Amino acid sequence: MTLFGLDEAVVTELTAGVRSPAAAPGGVQPADAVPLDAQLTDTQHDTRVSAPEEVFARAAWTTIAEPGDGVAGAVVGLLGAAAALRSVVEAWPPDRLAGTLTDTVNEYAAGDPAGLRPELEQALSRWRPRLSSTEVIRSLQQARRTGTALLLPSDPLWPVGVGDLERHAPLALWWRGRTDALAALRHSIALVGARAATGYGEHVALEAAAGLVDRGLAVVSGAAYGIDGMVHRSALASNGTTVAFLAGGVDRFYPSGHDALLTRIVEAGAVLSELPCGAPPTKWRFLQRNRLIAATTGATVVLEAGWRSGSLNTAGHAAALGRPLGAVPGPVTSPTSAGCHRLLRDYDAICVTTAAEMAELMGVGVDLELDLTGVDGTDGRQGTRERTSDQVRVFDALSVRAPRVPADIARRSGLSTTAVLGVLGTLDLEGAARERATGWVRVT
Known part of the structure; x- marks a missing residue:
């Protein structure tokens, strides 16, 4: 029997290696490790689908579609990952795919897939050139070599907040680290800021991260130079939980200057990405990565940011999702705080100056x-x-x-x-x- 043109035994072997929690340092599983490999239910068709088929299909979609591809999210949501992948493998024309989506909605759900019809032709033209079983196999093999696991939306540890992204939610998440760090995302706050941080900004980041983890919150950031890096370091130094979202594969740490820092985060927390192993970071992927930081956390705080800082993109996602948004003010003469002042003036951000005030955004009282x-x-x-x-x-x-x-x-x-x-x-x-x-x- 074959799955997507591959021998079923090969698919089973490849996917088995990414359905256990990533090993802790030295190859030892965390004491609280939770098995992730289980039979999954295709809720759209009310039938059982094999775990290897579902895992392989989700992994394949992370190589085919760019992060945040709303058409891919809608098609996978209506048909299921395996059936959606089969439609691409078998080169269905847009009319056939649109008709299948319409039949699925009429029978199992509510919605208007006809609205997708104008987008399907362009989407298929985006996906088909990237359809490569060799690429999927390579990413799965590299994941196994690096202790990377694949998290699916049906898993208990899936971050529930990303559901607010609706059809732009990730189709799967690749991760390395500890399972308890994934669980800690339920009580987490995002701390972000400029790469070109000042001494003032780094001091604020250090105090904020330490104070928040002392209050039992996990801190989430993007592992960039400047504010992000200081946030992660401070959380680790305080023996707290920190999680980093990357814009490329979790097997190739970026920026390279944070290789040691990200290694420590894997040991004590977790590193996640919706891109498969080997995928390089790009500007678009950084912007899309920011939506995950905002969606998985209960609140976002911008600690220091210039007028056009990329951290304002994260703030925009948080505001769009209805998450509490905080900003730390700085000297009015400092261009590196102009973005924070912009958030306070134009985007109804809440002025926060201490970890206690930031915790209040999460409902944790001072x-x-x-x-x-x-x-x-x-x-x-x-x-x-x-x-x-x-x-x-x-x-x-x-x-x-x-x-x-x-x-x-x-x-x-x-x-x-x-x-x-x-x-x-x-x-x-x-x-x-x-x-x-x-x-x-x-x-x-």
Whole structure:
């Protein structure tokens, strides 16, 4: 039997190597490693698809389509990755593909695939020249050699925030590092800024990252020179969790001057990309990478940025997604802070000057205290501040006995899943909620 023209045994062997968590330093799996290889359900057709077929198809799409390709996202979302790939392999004409999409929508979903018809011809002309089984095989082999794993949207560790990107969401994510770092993205904040950082900006970055990881948040950035690099270094120095998103393959660290830093991030955190191993970074891919930084985190803070800094692109994505956006002011005479002042003036960014104020963007209070002994000598919580309206809504949506997943809590509370995740982190710190294997419960 063959899959996409390849022997099924070959596909199975290739994909098996990228469905286990990336090995920790020395080839030892983290203690909390979670197997990722499982039979997956094609929800559009309500039939089982083989894990190797799905994994190979997702890997192939990361080589065929550029990051953020909305047509690819729509086609894969309607047909499933394997069926969508087969339509490209078999060189379906645009009319046939459009007709299949229409039939799928009529039978299984709601929407208007007819709107895709004008885009399909151009999309197919983009994808077909890049269709190469040799390229997919090479990327899978390189991933296995470098301890790189492939994360799929059906996986428990998939960052839920990227769902807000809708059809522009990544089709898969290649990653290296620790599984607990991926889980920490549920309670993470993005810290970004200019490559040409000043001493002032680097000091702000150092203090911000250290203060945020001390509050239990993971910090996310892009591993660039300047502010990004300082953010990652500070988080590592504080024994916190940090995650870097790259604009190229995770097997070829960029910038090269941060090779040692990225190696440390792999050891203690995680490095992710939607590009396959071997893919070079390009300007477009940097811009698209920024949308992932904004989408996976609960808030974005720009620490120092010039008028045309690339970090303003990340801020724009955060604003478009409805994420809280913060900016650190600088000297009014400094051109390296002009971008932050622009965000404060024109984009309704919130002025933040300390890690505590940045944490507030995530719903983590500055004066949240846990006094485990209590003023009367009993075990109780004293000094906990009054809950915000979002915290009250999430708390009310929890059950004492029945664990509920964030998506269910979001539906019950009327909040976004991202907002719910941020609030759950605060309630967990208070001791008012606890996460179990099957979901969250209220603690009375």
